[in-house]
Structures are given as C-alpha cells and as structure tokens.
Amino acid sequence: MTDNTSQAPEEPINNRSARLLVARAGALPWWAFLLALLFVYAFIRISTSEEYQDILDALIDRPSATTSDKFDVVYEVDTEVQVIQEALTLRQPDGTRVNIDIDDVEGREEGRLACDRQADPDCVDQFGQIVTYRVPAGDGDTPVGTAEKRGVLAPEGGLFTIVNFPNGSSIIIDPNNITSREEGTLLCNHVLQPGCQDLTGEIVTFELPYVLKQGLLLREDAVIRHPDGYVETVRPNRLSDVETQECTREEIETCFGGEYTTAIFRERVVGTEVTSDGENIKVRTVNEQTVFIPRERIINLESGLVECDRNANPRCQDFQGTIVAREGAVTSGELSLETNRSVSIIPEGQTTSVEIPKANLIQDEEVRSPENCRVEDEGACFITVKEKDSVVAGRIIKDTDEGITVQTVAPVFVELDPDEAESTRRAPLGCALNNIRGCNAGIWLTLLVTFVAYGLALMIGLVVGLMRVSSNPVIYHLSTFYVELIRGTPLLVLLLFFAFVIGPTIRDMKPINLGLFEFSLSGFYAILNDIEVAVLGEESFLSEAVLGLAIGYGAFLAEVFRAGIQSVGRGQMEAARSLGMSYPQAMRHVILPQAIRVVLPPLGNDFIALLKDSALITVLALPDLLQLGRLYITRTFQPIPVYLMVSLLYVLLTLLLSMMVRYIEKRFKLP
Amino acid sequence: MRSKLLKLALILALILSVVTVLPTVAQEGIGTITVGTNAEYPPFESVDEDGNIIGFDIDLMNAIAEDAGFEVEFVNTKWDGIFTALSQGEFDAVISAATITEEREEIIDFSDPYFNAGQVIAVPAAMAETVSTVEDLVGLRVGVQLGTTGDEFASELEGVEVVRFDEITLAFQAMGEGELDAIVNDGPTSADIIANNPDLNAVIVGEPLTDEFYGIAVYPERTDVLDAVNVSLANLIADGTYAEIYMEWFGVEPSADFMPAEAVMIEVDPTDPGSVIVGHIATLLSAESPEEILTYVCEEPAASSIVPTTAEELAAFAGIDLQDASGLTFEVTEVEDGVVDVVPSGNLVLNIGTLPASLLLTQLGIQSIRLVQNDEGNWQICPAAAE
Structure with missing residues (x-):
C-alpha cells in the first residue's frame, strides 16, 4: 500500500492532521471503541469506589511529594541501667516448666537432660543448656546441703510454721531448722513492686535443706530499671559490665537486699527514622494516635x-x-x-x-x-x-x-548520636519523591525488575547472538549449549535454581587465585548484596530473581539477535570486508544497524513477555504486584475485585510498554 | 437416512435412561464430600513417595467420616486461596491445620477445635543463644507462609522484616541456606520439618507464642456436614480414638482437653485405711466448719486433742488446699482387731509449698494416726497421742 499523502495537494496543517486522525479512527475495528468505552467505565468506577481505592493503595504505594518518615529502623545504643532481678525458666524432665531465681542456681553446662522414663516410657531426652538448681528437700529426699534463708514468721501459721518472704512467696518449714530469731523489718522490692508492703515481725533465719534438680534452660530474664524509672524485663545476654555495690538503707527506693547492681544494657531503639535538623539521628518510637x-x-x-x-x-x-x-x-x-x-x-x-x-x-x-x-x-x-x-x-x-x-x-522522639548508635535495620519506608528508595514494592518492584532484567538480557542476548554466528567452533558450541539449556528450562525452575542452588554455592565458594589477581565469585555475591541493600534497603532474593530472569530471557533474545544478523544479506558482510573493514567494524557499522529493524518487533514482544513473567518472582518471596494482591486477599477474602485490579494493572503496563516499543520501531523505520 | 434416525433414537434413549436413573439414586445422608487440603504441611498433611496424601489431619478426617457414615475425597490445593474457594463451594470442607479466626468465620463455618498448636520461633542452631523470645526478633529477617496466622503475627511486630513464602518448606530451605534469620510458624509442623531434615540444622526456641486452635472448615451451606463432623469429633475424643491417632503421629498423649474425661478427685474408700487418711487430711486442710472435722473424729478423742476442733484452729488452715496427695505412702500396723496405726510418709503438695508428711505429724504432735473400725466396717480417725 503506498502512502498517498505525498501526492495530495498542500493543506493547512491542522486540517490535515484532523483528517489523518479521522482516517485513523475510521480504520480502527469496531471492537476498539468498545474497549475504549470499557476502559473509561473502569476508570470512573475505580476512581469513585472506596473499595477499589483501597485495593489500589495496597498494590501501588502511591508516591507523595515529600515524606519525613524515611526509614523503618532498629538502632542499638548502650545505656546504663540497674539490674534488679534475674530469673530463669526451665523445663523439667517431666515436661513441666518452673521459674527459679538466679540465686538458686548451682551450676550450668551444655548437655543432655535425661527424661523421666518411669513417668513416661516414650519420652525423649532433651539437649541444650542444663541448669542445676537448689530445691527445698521433701520427705524421703536426702538433702545434699543446706542454704541459709531469711524470712518473716507468719503469725497465723497455726499448726504449721509458715515463713513469708518479701517477694510475696511463703514456705512451710520445720521449726527445728530455725537458727536465729529477731524482731525487725525485711524490705520488699520497691523497684519491682512499687507500693509493696515491707514485712515487719519476727525475722527468722533458718537452714533450708535442699536437693539438686536439673532442668533445660528455656529462657532467662533480667529485670532492669532505667534512669527515668522505667522497669522492663530483658535478656541477660544484652547486659555487660555487671557491677554490684553495697548500698545504704537511705536509698530504699532504689536499693534492696543491701546491694545495688548496675550494668550496661544494649538498648534497642525501634521506630521510624525521620528527617532531623541537626546532626543527631531522630527516631520516632511511638506513633501519634488521635481521635x-x-x-x-x-x-x-x-x-x-x-x-x-x-x-x-x-x-x-x-x-x-x-x-x-x-x-x-x-x-x-x-x-x-x-x-x-x-x-x-x-x-x-x-x-x-x-x-x-x-x-x-x-x-x-x-x-x-x-x-x-x-x-x-x-x-x-x-x-x-x-x-x-x-x-x-x-x-x-x-x-x-x-x-x-x-x-x-x-x-515520642529519641535523638541518637550517630557515633554511638549502631543500626541493625534500616529499611526505606514510604514511597515519596524525596525517598525514591521507599518505592520498592508492588508495581514499582515489578517495573524495576522488568527493566533491569531486560537490560541485562539485552546485553547477554547480543553477546550470545554474536557468538552464535561465529565461525569459531568453541564459541559457537558454547553459545549453542547455553541457548539450548536455558530455553529448555522453565523460568520458574530457573529462578528457584538461582535462589537455592547457585546463590548459596557462589556465596560459599573460595576465591580462586589466578596468579596476578584473585577471582572471587563470593566477592561478586557480596557486591550484589550491597547493591540490594543500596537499592531496596535490605537483603533479599532480588539479585537472584533479576539474574534468573535476565539469563532466562537472554537465551531467547540471543536467537532473536542471531535471526536479525542472519537476515542481513551475506553480500553486506562481503562488501564491508572487501572495503577493508575488520569483522568487528563490519558488524558495528554495517550489519547491526540493519539488523536492528528486523530485531525490534520481537525484542519488544519479549520485553512485554518479561513484564508478565516478572510475576514469577513471587515464589522467591519478593513483594511484587502479584504477591501484594494475594496478600490483600488473604486479609480480606475478596478475590474478585483484587484479581480484576491486578489484571487491569498488568494490562495497562503492557499497553504503555507496547506503545513505547512502537514509538521506537517508528524511529528506526526505513523511509 | 434410516441409519441416521436409528442413531438419533439410540442417543435419545441413552439420555433418557440416564436421566431417569439419576433421581432413583437417592442421596440419603451425606454421601461423599470433597475435602480440600494443602498437602505441604507435615505432619498434618503431606504427600508421600507414592503420591498419596497422608497425615494426622487425613487420618482424623477419615476416622470422622467412618464414625459419621460418609465418604471423603481429598483434593490437594494451594493454601492462599483455600478459604475463598471453600466459601464459594469448590469444596465441601477443608482440613488443613487451619487456625480458627474470626475473619475466616465470617465467610465459612468452623467445627469445634480439634488441635491446639502454637506459633513457635525456629532459628538456625547457631542463633539459638541469642534468640528465644518475640522481642529478640527485632531487626531480623523472619520467614512466614503467606496468609497464615504466622504471617499475621509477624506482620504486627515492629522492626521486623517479614519475608512471605508460598510454602513453608521453601522458607525452611531458605533459612538453611542462611537467607533468613528466623521462621514463625506452627509448632508441630516446624518440629516435624526440623526432625526430618537434620541438615537444616535448625532448632525451635522458647515457648509457644500463641494458642492456635485448628478447626475443620465447612462450606456454610453444608450444615449437615458441620453437625456430623462436630458430633463425630466429640465421639472420637470420648472413646479414645483421637488419642490413638494423636499418639501415632506425635508419639505422646494429647492434652487433657482431647483426652477422655477423667474425674480427678480424691475418692475416699471408707474400707481402706490409707484412703481414709488422705481424705481426712484433705478435709482437715480445707474444712470450713468444725462439724466437718468432727464427723471423722471418733467418739473418744485422745487427751491431747490436737485435731482442730475450734474455729480459731480451723482459721489456721484457711487458704490451704491439698493439691496432690499421690506422693504419700502409708505404713499400716495392726494394733488389735479393728484398730490400726498408720504412719504416712512422703510429700503433700499444698498451694503454699511442699509439706513433708513427717513434718505434718511433728506439727500435730503425734507419731502416727490411729484408725478405728466402726460397726459398719468403715474406718474412723482417732489421733494417737505422741509417746
């Protein structure tokens, strides 16, 4: 069909474009109008329906102009605290749990706790940290020792001699074990139990015969008090530099049992890092709530x-x-x-x-x-x-x-000195124009993965395509092997292979020493991780996913490039060589530019196919458009509107991309 | 033309015969139901080498079906659309280690609970020292299965990076490769995966974080199935079949909620001296009025009268319960026909601590407890004074 506009008489520009538009519109098939109407209807429904707005919000993190909520962070800082109590939770051989004070611990070691076969013949021995602790001896036990304890005699014991401890517990003892009595007051733990009652009465010191029991350590807790009076329970492994000093009776509010213990606590500051005006890091640990x-x-x-x-x-x-x-x-x-x-x-x-x-x-x-x-x-x-x-x-x-x-x-805002605070997590939060790294999920991740993977695939495809037309047998067979192998592997399998086989293998590989320099694939893996952190703020399977997609599509693109190169007549190469060009020069200046025209449509096709195949990365636990949609469904059980929206978004993306591809094709078209 | 007519007639006849046969195959009762399950969750459901779906849930469902009189057809399906599919009638029921939650109750019906699991934290063995509670997860990469209660639990934690996998087995693989720091998932399944994959080198730390009651999810229109399942489940628990299935898959007895109910009481056999003693001590320790004590005291109380007979002495026992007398042993010596002395030894577990029986005797000021048999053959207690 010849273009007859060049033969038409000169018309004013707007008339001509109007006529072109009408002509183009007239050339469209009847269902195109229906499609357009459908889109307009869908657009109106979506922008007015709250339900669909909700779904859109879940799928696309719409960027705001600016945000001050930059990162979701966890910082660790050292602070000085007072240690009040340490307790352990153990599992006994019969399966029950028991809490004991650290004062009752006799020893601990790694080992095996034999279970009570008499009580339960099918029980299983447990491995872990075994704690040996003291327990008051009962009838029929042979005490292994006695521990000295102090408490206040309960006046209403009646027949039994009941002794009360300041922490609220009581015990029945044999009065013959009492070694001394005196009138007085035992201080209760005002820090742990503010407002508790001190015990006044007859203080008895008695020998408590004990036996040893063993249990498996389940957890260990320390109760600490911050300088502002806040008391919390933490794991003892976050305490260091523990020091105990004597204290005087005047410090009753902070002191008890005659001792005062301090330690350095590795405190965690968890919250949202906001932009700060000074040098300090500013973290919002408690969010505002309003009604x-x-x-x-x-x-x-x-x-x-x-x-x-x-x-x-x-x-x-x-x-x-x-x-x-x-x-x-x-x-x-x-x-x-x-x-x-x-x-x-x-x-x-x-x-x-x-x-x-x-x-x-x-x-x-x-x-x-x-x-x-x-x-x-x-x-x-x-x-x-x-x-x-x-x-x-x-x-x-x-x-x-x-x-x-x-x-x-x-x-609540906390200011931290950047020299003292160590960050263990710093993930971008909130997609905004001044926080582009926060646009890292949903549709943004899909687009990012598609473009990067395609860029890499283009490079791989070009190189391998050139290899496939080479006359060198080694190069030719190597590239053929790659193409056949990868084209024969489903993309999903390839992604899983990269994530669970190739990834860990490379990471654990020792650097290979090639004389002058070290070839370190594990170093390459570390660089990939650094890129992941720089782009997304945290490590994930992203690099494996992108590489998997790139290598998978590289095989297909290689064949496309090969076809393009071979479509250019052999005469072109011969002519170029006879003009004195080398093979690479001929390729670059003569063959490839002509091949591009042939290659562009299938390349555009594969680009769109890659966009759709990017949905596969959800199996690697990456939060792309599809996974966010599925997550939303598990929370709300509304599959129909969500899947409609997801499909619509993919279609919109492919339409946009295909428009882009068509524009590029036009630019390279021959006159 | 004739052969065409013949063919048409034959086809018509065939259709008619099928159509008339159908209504006569009356569906009495429930018949066969389709049950969906996500068979990637051992030991509750998984696929064995021969491709059969096996597991605790499978055995339980089959037992319920046998008790109720219907047949079951299992369908293996993906997890994250399973409730939506059920709510639309794709299955009649779903048994898949599914936790009963209110959001799910809105679209489908749950049976009574049949299991109590709990979310636990699993970590690589090297990290077991530093991680054992929820607070320790801060700053770590935590793997979960998309759309499970573990996913919801982890998503609510602050400062935690949640990585959502389609199947929990993939998450464990990732943790084995070092890509994850921890996994939050149901206890029994995590234990099973860890036990069957020692090269993962993973351990479960700490205690269960939540209560997770599993229920059988039923298509809301099939109320007949729901009722049958509930009735049969109760039957299986009461007659011990549930405990058998549980023992087979977990190696231990289920918790008391799922065991045949046993009365746990101190039963006193008036013809057995030891039993009388235990009952007497229990009464002594929890008596609210003197009269209750006095019925056990024999006609001629001993001179020292240590047994509390006044309200003041009884007040001394206030708030003391006898929790466990099973640790007691008795030495019975016959003094004469119809009179025995009983010396208890061992430990009584009270709510304020352990009381050695010897201490009890010392406090009572006696060496043994004397029992006298009355005319009906029942033993009564008369305290024997200390020598």
Missing part, C-alpha cells in the same frame, strides 16, 4: 488528669489534659458475624467489617431488619447498633466547627 469527635457527639468537656496509654507507650507519664465524654457511635450495615462477645458489621458502602464488642452496645437501641434475624438466615441480615457513651482523654490538638481532634497518645 476525631464530631461536634454533635460531644457531651461534655473538662480538664483533668489523663492516665496515659501504657499499651502504646510503656514509659509514658500521666498528664493534665482534657477528658471528653462523647455519645456512642451508630453503626449500620450487614451483619457478618456474631459471637457471644461481639458483632461484626459491614458498614454500608464499605467492604471490610468492623468488630464491636457487645459490652459496648446499648441493647435497647439495636434494630435488626428483618426482625430478630441472624447471620445464618437466608438472605442478608441488616443491623443498626448504637454504642454506649464513652470517654476519650488526651490533649486537644485541633478545634474546628466540625469537631475536635484529641491526641490520645503523644509521639
């Missing part, structure tokens, strides 16, 4: 002491704030689940249910339609419930005509 109360639901406002939310922030302090009494919310929708304790309702216009404890509902205000319907009934059961009036306490941070915003949990 919006519409003006019409406010019953009463008064100032008062607010008890802070210790679940959100264990270290918070109570403060003076505002206490707001608000009317209970009304929720209306389809009943999806009813248990003894709660009802779950899907509010109108939404897809996920809200769970409301029955204890919060006003029974008389519950309306069901049809009357007294239940979830199991045929047809939907609609319900309207009203919650009881409740109280919200915090600080008012915003006050408008619509209502007030109460901050129930204040954000």
Whole structure:
C-alpha cells in the first residue's frame, strides 16, 4: 500500500492532521471503541469506589511529594541501667516448666537432660543448656546441703510454721531448722513492686535443706530499671559490665537486699527514622494516635488528669489534659458475624467489617431488619447498633466547627548520636519523591525488575547472538549449549535454581587465585548484596530473581539477535570486508544497524513477555504486584475485585510498554 | 437416512435412561464430600513417595467420616486461596491445620477445635543463644507462609522484616541456606520439618507464642456436614480414638482437653485405711466448719486433742488446699482387731509449698494416726497421742 499523502495537494496543517486522525479512527475495528468505552467505565468506577481505592493503595504505594518518615529502623545504643532481678525458666524432665531465681542456681553446662522414663516410657531426652538448681528437700529426699534463708514468721501459721518472704512467696518449714530469731523489718522490692508492703515481725533465719534438680534452660530474664524509672524485663545476654555495690538503707527506693547492681544494657531503639535538623539521628518510637469527635457527639468537656496509654507507650507519664465524654457511635450495615462477645458489621458502602464488642452496645437501641434475624438466615441480615457513651482523654490538638481532634497518645522522639548508635535495620519506608528508595514494592518492584532484567538480557542476548554466528567452533558450541539449556528450562525452575542452588554455592565458594589477581565469585555475591541493600534497603532474593530472569530471557533474545544478523544479506558482510573493514567494524557499522529493524518487533514482544513473567518472582518471596494482591486477599477474602485490579494493572503496563516499543520501531523505520 | 434416525433414537434413549436413573439414586445422608487440603504441611498433611496424601489431619478426617457414615475425597490445593474457594463451594470442607479466626468465620463455618498448636520461633542452631523470645526478633529477617496466622503475627511486630513464602518448606530451605534469620510458624509442623531434615540444622526456641486452635472448615451451606463432623469429633475424643491417632503421629498423649474425661478427685474408700487418711487430711486442710472435722473424729478423742476442733484452729488452715496427695505412702500396723496405726510418709503438695508428711505429724504432735473400725466396717480417725 503506498502512502498517498505525498501526492495530495498542500493543506493547512491542522486540517490535515484532523483528517489523518479521522482516517485513523475510521480504520480502527469496531471492537476498539468498545474497549475504549470499557476502559473509561473502569476508570470512573475505580476512581469513585472506596473499595477499589483501597485495593489500589495496597498494590501501588502511591508516591507523595515529600515524606519525613524515611526509614523503618532498629538502632542499638548502650545505656546504663540497674539490674534488679534475674530469673530463669526451665523445663523439667517431666515436661513441666518452673521459674527459679538466679540465686538458686548451682551450676550450668551444655548437655543432655535425661527424661523421666518411669513417668513416661516414650519420652525423649532433651539437649541444650542444663541448669542445676537448689530445691527445698521433701520427705524421703536426702538433702545434699543446706542454704541459709531469711524470712518473716507468719503469725497465723497455726499448726504449721509458715515463713513469708518479701517477694510475696511463703514456705512451710520445720521449726527445728530455725537458727536465729529477731524482731525487725525485711524490705520488699520497691523497684519491682512499687507500693509493696515491707514485712515487719519476727525475722527468722533458718537452714533450708535442699536437693539438686536439673532442668533445660528455656529462657532467662533480667529485670532492669532505667534512669527515668522505667522497669522492663530483658535478656541477660544484652547486659555487660555487671557491677554490684553495697548500698545504704537511705536509698530504699532504689536499693534492696543491701546491694545495688548496675550494668550496661544494649538498648534497642525501634521506630521510624525521620528527617532531623541537626546532626543527631531522630527516631520516632511511638506513633501519634488521635481521635476525631464530631461536634454533635460531644457531651461534655473538662480538664483533668489523663492516665496515659501504657499499651502504646510503656514509659509514658500521666498528664493534665482534657477528658471528653462523647455519645456512642451508630453503626449500620450487614451483619457478618456474631459471637457471644461481639458483632461484626459491614458498614454500608464499605467492604471490610468492623468488630464491636457487645459490652459496648446499648441493647435497647439495636434494630435488626428483618426482625430478630441472624447471620445464618437466608438472605442478608441488616443491623443498626448504637454504642454506649464513652470517654476519650488526651490533649486537644485541633478545634474546628466540625469537631475536635484529641491526641490520645503523644509521639515520642529519641535523638541518637550517630557515633554511638549502631543500626541493625534500616529499611526505606514510604514511597515519596524525596525517598525514591521507599518505592520498592508492588508495581514499582515489578517495573524495576522488568527493566533491569531486560537490560541485562539485552546485553547477554547480543553477546550470545554474536557468538552464535561465529565461525569459531568453541564459541559457537558454547553459545549453542547455553541457548539450548536455558530455553529448555522453565523460568520458574530457573529462578528457584538461582535462589537455592547457585546463590548459596557462589556465596560459599573460595576465591580462586589466578596468579596476578584473585577471582572471587563470593566477592561478586557480596557486591550484589550491597547493591540490594543500596537499592531496596535490605537483603533479599532480588539479585537472584533479576539474574534468573535476565539469563532466562537472554537465551531467547540471543536467537532473536542471531535471526536479525542472519537476515542481513551475506553480500553486506562481503562488501564491508572487501572495503577493508575488520569483522568487528563490519558488524558495528554495517550489519547491526540493519539488523536492528528486523530485531525490534520481537525484542519488544519479549520485553512485554518479561513484564508478565516478572510475576514469577513471587515464589522467591519478593513483594511484587502479584504477591501484594494475594496478600490483600488473604486479609480480606475478596478475590474478585483484587484479581480484576491486578489484571487491569498488568494490562495497562503492557499497553504503555507496547506503545513505547512502537514509538521506537517508528524511529528506526526505513523511509 | 434410516441409519441416521436409528442413531438419533439410540442417543435419545441413552439420555433418557440416564436421566431417569439419576433421581432413583437417592442421596440419603451425606454421601461423599470433597475435602480440600494443602498437602505441604507435615505432619498434618503431606504427600508421600507414592503420591498419596497422608497425615494426622487425613487420618482424623477419615476416622470422622467412618464414625459419621460418609465418604471423603481429598483434593490437594494451594493454601492462599483455600478459604475463598471453600466459601464459594469448590469444596465441601477443608482440613488443613487451619487456625480458627474470626475473619475466616465470617465467610465459612468452623467445627469445634480439634488441635491446639502454637506459633513457635525456629532459628538456625547457631542463633539459638541469642534468640528465644518475640522481642529478640527485632531487626531480623523472619520467614512466614503467606496468609497464615504466622504471617499475621509477624506482620504486627515492629522492626521486623517479614519475608512471605508460598510454602513453608521453601522458607525452611531458605533459612538453611542462611537467607533468613528466623521462621514463625506452627509448632508441630516446624518440629516435624526440623526432625526430618537434620541438615537444616535448625532448632525451635522458647515457648509457644500463641494458642492456635485448628478447626475443620465447612462450606456454610453444608450444615449437615458441620453437625456430623462436630458430633463425630466429640465421639472420637470420648472413646479414645483421637488419642490413638494423636499418639501415632506425635508419639505422646494429647492434652487433657482431647483426652477422655477423667474425674480427678480424691475418692475416699471408707474400707481402706490409707484412703481414709488422705481424705481426712484433705478435709482437715480445707474444712470450713468444725462439724466437718468432727464427723471423722471418733467418739473418744485422745487427751491431747490436737485435731482442730475450734474455729480459731480451723482459721489456721484457711487458704490451704491439698493439691496432690499421690506422693504419700502409708505404713499400716495392726494394733488389735479393728484398730490400726498408720504412719504416712512422703510429700503433700499444698498451694503454699511442699509439706513433708513427717513434718505434718511433728506439727500435730503425734507419731502416727490411729484408725478405728466402726460397726459398719468403715474406718474412723482417732489421733494417737505422741509417746
């Protein structure tokens, strides 16, 4: 078909382009219009539906202009703390667990704990750290020693001699074992149990015969106190430089048992790193929580002491704030689940249910339609419930005509000295234009993997394609071997092979010394890991996935390049050589430029195929578009809209890419 | 033309015969149901070398079917769409080590619980020292199976990188290669995978993090299947079949919830002196009024009268329970016909500690406890004074 625009008379530009447009449109088949209508309809549905917006949010991390939440971090810093108590949890041979104080430990070693074959002939011996500890001797036991203990005699022991300890426990003893008595007070542990009662009475010192028992160490806990008074339980292996000093009775608040133990604790700061104005690293460890109360639901406002939310922030302090009494919310929708304790309702216009404890509902205000319907009934059961009036306490941070915003949990920021803090995790958070590394999941990961893998595949394909047309038998057979082997392996198998076979093998390989320089594949693997961390912020199977895809598609692209090169007439090469060009020069200046035209359509085709095959990386636990979709489904059980959306996004991407490819083809077209 | 007509007639006849036969094969009862399972989760379900689906869940479901009188057809399927498929009727039921959660209850029905697992943390042996609780996972790469309760649990932890695999076996492989630092998954399955793959060099650390009650998920329209499953499950637990299946796959007895109920009480046999003593001590220690004690005291109390008979003495026993008297042994000596002396030894476990029986005697100021047989042949206690 000849292009007859060159023969048409000269027309004004806009007229001509208008006519071209109409001509082009007229040339389109009838179903193209239907498709266009479908897309427009889909676009409108999606942009107005909250459900689909939700799904889009899950699949695409839409970049905001800026974000100050840069990283999800874990830092470790050394702080000085007081050690109050250390306790161990052990598993006994009969399977039960027991807690013991570190003072009762006689010794520990790695070994095997023989289980109680008499109690359970089929039991299994356990391996691990065996702790030998002291236990009060019972009847029929032969004590191996006695330990001196102090406690206060319980006056109401009656027939039995009961001794109370300051930590709240008691024991029955044989009065003959008492070695001394005196009146006095034993201090309880005010740090561990603030407000506890000291024991006053007859302090008895007695010999407690003990036997030794053994148990398997399950966990070890130390209770520590920070300088700000916050007490927490931690693993003892995070403590170092433990020192014990004597203390005086005046320091009753921080001291007990006559001793004061300090240590250096490797504290973890977990939270979100935000942009800081100074040199210090600024981490937000507790996120702000707010509640919006519409003006019409406010019953009463008064100032008062607010008890802070210790679940959100264990270290918070109570403060003076505002206490707001608000009317209970009304929720209306389809009943999806009813248990003894709660009802779950899907509010109108939404897809996920809200769970409301029955204890919060006003029974008389519950309306069901049809009357007294239940979830199991045929047809939907609609319900309207009203919650009881409740109280919200915090600080008012915003006050408008619509209502007030109460901050129930204040954000907590921690500043760290970059020289002292060590980071164990620093993953980019939040996709934003000033935090591009945060755009590393969902559709962004799919695009990243596709483009990088294709770039690599192009290079591999070109090289191998050239090898495939070489007359050198070694080069030819090597490249043929690669092509046949890889083309014969399913892409999924290739990816798994790279991740679980090639990856670990390379990582563990010793560097090969080739005389002048060391050839280190494991070093190469380490570089790949560094790239992963630089790009995504954490290690993953990304490099294996990209390499797998690149090498897999490289085989196909090699054949495409070969076909392109061979499509250029033999005469071209002969002519170029006869002009005095070397083989590489001929290739570069004569053959390849002509081959490109032939090669572009199939290359574009393979590019789009790679985009779709990128969905395979989900098997390597990479959070690409498909995996995020599946994850969303497991949380909400809504497969239809999610898979529709995922397919739509893939189609959109392929359409965009194919438009791009067509544009490139046009640029290289012969006149 | 004639052969064509003949063919048409034959086909019609065939169709008609099938159609008329169908209604007469009346489906009485449940018949055969399809049960979906993700057979990559040993020991609950997995595929053996011959391609058969085997496992604890499989045996249990077969036993339930046998008890209820229906047949089961198992279908191996992927995990992460299994509940959606069930809610649309692709299967009649699903048994796949599935934890009962409220979100899942919204779209399908669960049977009564048939197992209590718990999420545990598995780590390479080299890391067992430093990791044993949830807090220790901070900053680590933690593998989970996509869409399981382990996935949900790990996703809520702060500062943890969650790596989601399609199958948990892949995650263990990755941990064996050093790509993961830890795995959060159901205890029994992790234990099984670790036990069967010693070269993974992995261990389970710490204690179960959660309670995970497994249930059999049923298509909501098949209420007949749900009821049958619940009834049969209760039967299997009560008659000990459940315990047998459990023992076969786990090597130990199941927890008390899944064992035939046994009354755990101190039963007193009035004709056995030892039993009388135990009952007496239990009463002594938990008596609320003098009258309860006095019924055990014989007509002529001994002179020293150490046995509490006043409210003040009884108050001394307040709050003391006898938890376990099984450690007691008795030495019975006959003083004369119808009168014995009993010396208990061993340990009583009270809620305030262990009480050696010898200490009890010392505190009571007696050397032995004297029992006297009354006319009906029942033994009564008279304390024998210390010599």
